[in-house]
Amino acid sequence: MRLLVCGGAGFIGSTFVRLRLREHGDQVTVLDKLTYAGRRENLHDVLSELRFIEGAIEDPDAVADALAGCEAIVNFAAETHVDRSIAEPVTFTITNMQGTHTLLEAARDRGLRYVQVSTDEVYGSIAQGSFTESSPLQPSSPYSATKSGADLLVSSYFHTYGLEAMICRGSNNYGPYQHPEKLIPLMILNALAGDRLPVYGDGLNVRNWLFAEDFGGGVGHVLAHGVPGEAYNCGGPDECDNLAVVRRIVELTGAEESLIEYVPDRPGHDRRYSLSSEKLRALGWEPRTRFDQGLARTVEWYRKNAWWWEPVRSGAYREYYERHYGRALKG
Ligand SMILES: NC(=O)c1ccc[n+]([C@@H]2O[C@H](COP(=O)([O-])OP(=O)(O)OC[C@H]3O[C@@H](n4cnc5c(N)ncnc54)[C@H](O)[C@@H]3O)[C@@H](O)[C@H]2O)c1
Secondary structure (H helix, E strand, C coil): CEEEEECCCCHHHHHHHHHHHHHHCCEEEEEECCCCCCCHHHHCCCHHHCEEEECCCCCHHHHHHHHCCCCEEEECCCCCCHHHHHHCHHHHHHHHHHHHHHHHHHHHHHCCEEEEEEEHHHHCCCCCCCECCCCCCCCCCHHHHHHHHHHHHHHHHHHHHCCCEEEEEECCEECCCCCCCCHHHHHHHHHHHCCCEEEECCCCCEEEEEEHHHHHHHHHHHHHHCCCCCEEEECCCEEEEHHHHHHHHHHHHCCCHHHEEEECCCCCCCCECCECCHHHHCCCCCCCCCHHHHHHHHHHHHHHCHHHHHHHHHCHHHHHHHHHHCCCCCC
16 A cells, blocks of 8 residues: 555554555655654664655645655554643644644545544543443543544544544553653663652553554554444553553563652543453454563563664653653652
């Protein structure tokens, strides 16, 4: 296929691009604004095999330029960090909602197939059981609210204009190339450096962990086999609370458990996410990577790829980290 992948220089977008080039032989154009989270380095091994356009999804001219010759759009581009959405929410509305709306208009004009990459966070928290695609959207953070808004726009373009649009909602992803602000790489890199490991609240928030390659496969499945107008959940095979994740990282890195330090909880922190993925499994998708195996691979990747994370940890991220965790950590 000739694909436009928006946000293809981010963590999951770059994983998806690699899969499409290596396993499907697609022609890929990447449109990415290269925010703090997007880097050409995420595509270092495949950059020569694709067309790269630096631009914003909310810019109709950049979108028109990027779409030349494309048959479908897959939209990963987003502001994605819940903590940042609490500190600077408006950027989230612009990228996640206005940006999605701009892409939908372009898809409608050209009659293109469209996949919106979304998240389990749109459903909010669930104490027991799992969300299905017909569960109500009850987002808690500005991040998940803007992702929910985008999902509703996507559905409206199917109902109103007949756009061939689908939504794929993933659970918490992890794997190589994830920005160190997110839980798993944050803990791996702090543990490797012997730095403290800041755990929110009591650490018992539960997430349904999904290896990014498996999510990339799920999004590809929706692109190929999804029914227009439908949403598909894509959940990981294992759930685990944050404290257990951090303890496992301590074991895998050989760090001291005494580095774990509890810090004040994130406001509105959802307790548990859980997805039922039966609908996507019925299309033939299933996750290949169990959490223990994927976590060990991820720790190994960060150990071996300091060239990738050293520039990130020493730049603007350091200031962000000090601002966010500095006062909360003792001493
Ligand atoms: N990370 C997860 O656990 C997870 C889980 C489920 C769903 N998702 C969804 O998957 C998608 C990708 O997430 P990720 O973790 O790879 O995020 P990321 O933050 O690593 O990457 C986001 C990418 O989007 C780009 N971008 C941001 N604003 C843009 C704009 N206005 N125009 C063009 N590009 C822009 C960034 O430069 C970056 O390359 C997001 O839509 C996210 O909501 C993520």
